[in-house]
Amino acid sequence: MSDAVIGALIFLVKFFLLFAIISVFVLYATWYERKVIGHMQQRIGPKRVGWHGLLQPVADMIKAFFKEDSIPRDADKLFFWSAPVIGTVFAMMAALAIPFGPPLVLFGRHITLDVVHLPSGILYMLAMLSLVSFGVIFAGLSTKSKYPIIGAQREVAQVISYELILATALLNPVIMAGSLDLTKIVDAQSHLWFIFYQPVAFVCFLISMFAVSARVPFDLPEAENELVAGFMTEFTGMKFSLFYFAQYVVIFTVSMLAVIFFFGGWLGPSFLPPVAWLFIKWAFFIFLYTWSWGTFPRYRYDQLMNISWLILLPIVIINILWTGFAIQFGLPYLH
Amino acid sequence: MLFKDLRKGLAVTIGYLFRRPVTVQYPDEKLIPPVRSRWRHYLGVFPDGKIRCIDCGLCERVCPPKVIKIIPVINEDGTKSAGKYEIDLGRCMYCGFCVEVCPELAILMSSEDYEFANYDRDKLVYQKESLLKGRNKDNE
Numbered sequence: 001m002s003d004a005v006i007g008a009l010i011f012l013v014k015f016f017l018l019f020a021i022i023s024v025f026v027l028y029a030t031w032y033e034r035k036v037i038g039h040m041q042q043r044i045g046p047k048r049v050g051w052h053g054l055l056q057p058v059a060d061m062i063k064a065f066f067k068e069d070s071i072p073r074d075a076d077k078l079f080f081w082s083a084p085v086i087g088t089v090f091a092m093m094a095a096l097a098i099p100f101g102p103p104l105v106l107f108g109r110h111i112t113l114d115v116v117h118l119p120s121g122i123l124y125m126l127a128m129l130s131l132v133s134f135g136v137i138f139a140g141l142s143t144k145s146k147y148p149i150i151g152a153q154r155e156v157a158q159v160i161s162y163e164l165i166l167a168t169a170l171l172n173p174v175i176m177a178g179s180l181d182l183t184k185i186v187d188a189q190s191h192l193w194f195i196f197y198q199p200v201a202f203v204c205f206l207i208s209m210f211a212v213s214a215r216v217p218f219d220l221p222e223a224e225n226e227l228v229a230g231f232m233t234e235f236t237g238m239k240f241s242l243f244y245f246a247q248y249v250v251i252f253t254v255s256m257l258a259v260i261f262f263f264g265g266w267l268g269p270s271f272l273p274p275v276a277w278l279f280i281k282w283a284f285f286i287f288l289y290t291w292s293w294g295t296f297p298r299y300r301y302d303q304l305m306n307i308s309w310l311i312l313l314p315i316v317i318i319n320i321l322w323t324g325f326a327i328q329f330g331l332p333y334l335h
Numbered sequence: 336m337l338f339k340d341l342r343k344g345l346a347v348t349i350g351y352l353f354r355r356p357v358t359v360q361y362p363d364e365k366l367i368p369p370v371r372s373r374w375r376h377y378l379g380v381f382p383d384g385k386i387r388c389i390d391c392g393l394c395e396r397v398c399p400p401k402v403i404k405i406i407p408v409i410n411e412d413g414t415k416s417a418g419k420y421e422i423d424l425g426r427c428m429y430c431g432f433c434v435e436v437c438p439e440l441a442i443l444m445s446s447e448d449y450e451f452a453n454y455d456r457d458k459l460v461y462q463k464e465s466l467l468k469g470r471n472k473d474n475e
Contacts, residue, residue, distance in 0.1 A: 040348045044358045296341070297350040 014115045015096070019187060026248040027057040033290050039058075040294035067237035072143050073235070079142035089245035094128035095249055098256045099182050101266045101274040112183070113275075120180040120317025125257065126167055129212060132250055133159045136214075136221055139243070140231040151230030155214075155221040157301040161308040162211035162218075168316045169205035172198045172323050173261045186265035193264040200304040200319050202262045204312050209258060209285075211304065213250045216293040220301050232274045255285035370472045373431055373444035374421055376461075377469025382438055386467075387441035388417040394433035402426045405431060417441075420466060424451065425459035445469040447453055 029045060029054060038045030046053025071080060099114040099121075116122075118124050133155055141153020174180060176197060177188035195202050211218040222230030232243045259265055259281040266274030299307070336342075359366055363457050368374070379387045392409035408418035450470055453459055 036352065039354075039356060040352050042351060042354060042357045044356045044360075047360070291345060291348060294343045294352075 010111060011115065011274070013071055018095060018115050022252060024091070025252055026245050027061070029251070029286070030060065030244070031057050033293070035173040035289045036287075037294050061241070064237050064241045069237050069239070072145060072234050074144040076142040078145070079138045082199065083135050083139035083142060084246070085233065086138060087132050088242050088249070090128050090131040090135070091246040091249035091253065094125045094132070095253045097125050097288040098253060099186070099260070099265070100278060103183065114182070121182040121330070122174065122180050123168060125253065126170070129250065129253065130159065130163055132174070132246060135243070135246060136231050139235065145234050147227045147233045148231045148292040151221040151227050151233070154301050155231065158211055158218065158220050158304060160242060161305045162208040165204055165312045166212055166317060168313070168320065169173035169201045169208060170257070171320055172201040174322050175327065176322070182260055186260055186267065188305050190267060193262065195262040198262065198319070204316050205258060205262070207307065209254050210289070210292065213247060213254055213289070215251065215289050217296040217299055218304055219298060220304065223298060233252070251286070251289060251307055255282050255289070258285050288335050368447060368449060370446060372446055373429070373434070374447070374449040375424065375445045375469065376433070376442055376466060377421060377445050378440050378444050378463065378466045380467065382464070387415050387439045388420060389439055390415045390417050390443070391438065393436045393438070397432045397436045398427050399430060399432065400428055416461060420463040421460060422466065423460045425456050443471050446471045
């Protein structure tokens with residue numbers, strides 16, 4: 001077998017493995033979130049389908065399959081059909097570049113644990129993550145219905161608020177690691193995690209992380225108690241589920257980014273394999289999403305814009321200047 | 336310190352996360368209703384099993400939605416009692432006026448039988464035979 005065929009095979013295996021991981025995560029994230037939110041409100045959550053409701057996501061999926069597929073009469077058919085696909089595809093494409101561990105050497109071959117290994121992986125991921133929002137915007141505009149349009153308008157307002165903070169907050173670890181390669185960024189944290197150098201950048205990233213995945217303090221596009229279901233009001237069945245899928249893939253990806261950039265990725269004591277450490281740290285962020293969902297009320301979108309442009313942006317810019325200054329003049333920095 | 340409001344909120348929810356849920360899994364576990372609660376009607380009887388109702392018609396008359404219907408019979412000793420006694424529980428508003436107005440304690444409300452939901456409206460029209468069953472702990 002030629003080298004290219006083996007390379008393609010490895011790619012396919014890695015791709016389907018990632019797809020399996022993400023699918024299981026999305027299925028059971030819905031169960032887990034309902035369970036945790038329920039207990040936070042002194043309820044039980046899903047309990048009836050299977051042991052402690054563990055088959056609930058499967059039942060939900062079967063239900064979504066057999067739902068009536070309705071399209072509004074005035075909807076723009078092309079965009080209406082493509083909107084859920086756009087969101088899902090770009091979210092999955094962003095997830096392709098996540099490294100799940102240090103590169104392996106298997107049968108004399110050098111195998112990286114991300115599906116596509118890019119020297120500027122973070123740029124690619126940020127680009128794909130911002131394309132996900134086009135799915136939301138198309139969904140809102142194509143239906144020609146009032147609630148989706150308000151949802152799409154809020155999504156636009158949200159995108160121009162968080163995009164900048166997301167990228168600039170990640171710039172600090174990039175400057176410190178001196179690389180855009182996610183594997184090298186993790187390697188640069190082998191002495192001390194970047195959270196201890198960059199707590200301010202981390203808080204800024206955390207805030208924009210909730211905004212990028214449209215979760216509770218900033219779930220403006222689908223404000224359930226104001227806009228029915230926001231941009232996906234008119235979507236039914238599997239198209240509706242695809243939006244959820246895209247949202248959970250974004251949560252998965254962004255939580256991984258937070259771990260890789262600020263919490264040392266797969267680094268940890270050697271009694272557990274690196275992948276285990278990565279997922280333990282990642283689980284903390286997934287819990288943080290649920291925790292904030294059970295706690296916070298929603299911000300208005302003008303408040304979100306004020307937070308990002310008037311408060312976070314100056315802080316992040318000062319932080320970047322300080323980071324550059326400190327590295328240039330060799331201020332206390334463990335090596 | 337920063338974000339005091341956010342941290343306080345998060346502390347509350349994490350506290351509740353580890354508290355016991357208050358949910359009662361209804362068909363599996365049931366709460367015992369309070370002793371003085373008033374649910375489905377039932378007809379009172381004397382210790383010898385004779386029905387207490389004397390067909391004075393007060394409950395029929397006082398009932399706001401007019402769901403009670405009595406057809407009397409005259410006994411051998413000249414007294415009257417209810418031959419047929421019918422309550423349409425689907426239309427009853429459970430105001431309890433009939434219980435209050437009854438001079439003979441013949442119609443009462445059960446303190447425990449609250450599960451009489453039905454798929455058929457006609458089955459909610461209770462006849463004398465099914466109304467004779469019931470007990471009220473507060474009256475005992």
